[in-house]
Amino acid sequence: MHRPTTLDRRTLLALAGTGVLSACSGPVDAPDAPDASSGGPDDPTEQTGEENGMSTGGDEVTAGMERITYGEEESQWVERRVPTGPSRGTVVVLHGGFWRAAYGADLGTPLAEDLTAQGWTTLNVEYRRVGDGGGFPQTFDDVHAALELVDVDGPVVTLGHSAGGQLAAWAAGRLRTGQWSGDVEVTHVVSQAGVLDLGTAYEERLGGGAVEDFLAATPDDPLYDLVDPIRQVPLDAPLWALHAPDDGQVPISQSEAYVTAAREAGAKAEQIEVTGGHFNLIDVGTGAWAEVVRVLDSISSR
Secondary structure, three states: OOOOOOOOHHHHHHHHHHOOOOOOOOOOOOOOOOOOOOOOOOOOOOOOOOOOOOOOOOOEEEOOEEEEEOOOOOOOEEEEEOOOOOOOOEEEEEOOOOOEOOOOHHHHHHHHHHHHHOOOEEEEEEOOOEOOOOOOOHHHHHHHHHHOOOOOOOOEEEEEEOHHHHHHHHHHHHHHOOOOOOOOOOOEEEEEOOOOOHHHHHHOOOOOOHHHHHHOOOOOOOHHHHHOHHHOOOOOOOEEEEEOOOOOOOOOHHHHHHHHHHHHOOOOEEEEEOOOOOOHHHOOOOHHHHHHHHHHHHHHOO
16 A cells, blocks of 8 residues: 655745634533534635734745645645734644535635634645545645644644545544654544545445545545544544534535444544534634634633
């Protein structure tokens, strides 16, 4: 099996220097260990913040945002934003789009901007996708390399929508597989209508066969043991799975199956029901997004 080539975190940072419930009124608690119990994008709205004064050498800087490249391919970059005051931690934003090149990191821009305004350092990650050199292992190598750019100071949260939810959960367990090595560990995972059961998604042909296109393998392939979130339980990091019952792109059964399996394995996982379908979770003006923010608030207050 291919073993991805990885750069250590110090090297990545050096390269960067040169050139991610129902609605209720109370606080959101960490998921408790066991008890009973993506489609196409919206059009993102581009905004800019205030200049943060970061020096990037060859990387691009716009007001309040630094674009850092972590590889030579066109899709290997992150947008890093820092708050004006003390940081609450880092949120790594992983966009959806069924891992296809038609959809990009512009989906995560409004989320990253909103969270940075609330005091989070954010990395909005672009990665190679199907049709753009992505698949296994390229997409996973890219997300891993982006994570290794995190300057760890406080929680490291992966926040992923739809297909990005799969990457967010995978990222929390990636260092245990032996295929990726690094220094940055994910401390919390927030999945927004995530594809958390790749085997079932393959069988149900979610996204018109998106999993087959992405992995080029059937669920009986050992590859799924490396990348399928439901086969990675239990994670060391707690996971929140936010999902709308009427999601027409990724059924809520994806979150239900994952949370059940995670709890049975002794992990901390919680399902939170939201309203508004698949895309409200990435619309910063909705109640669904407010639930995401409530979860993140609970993380930073620990």
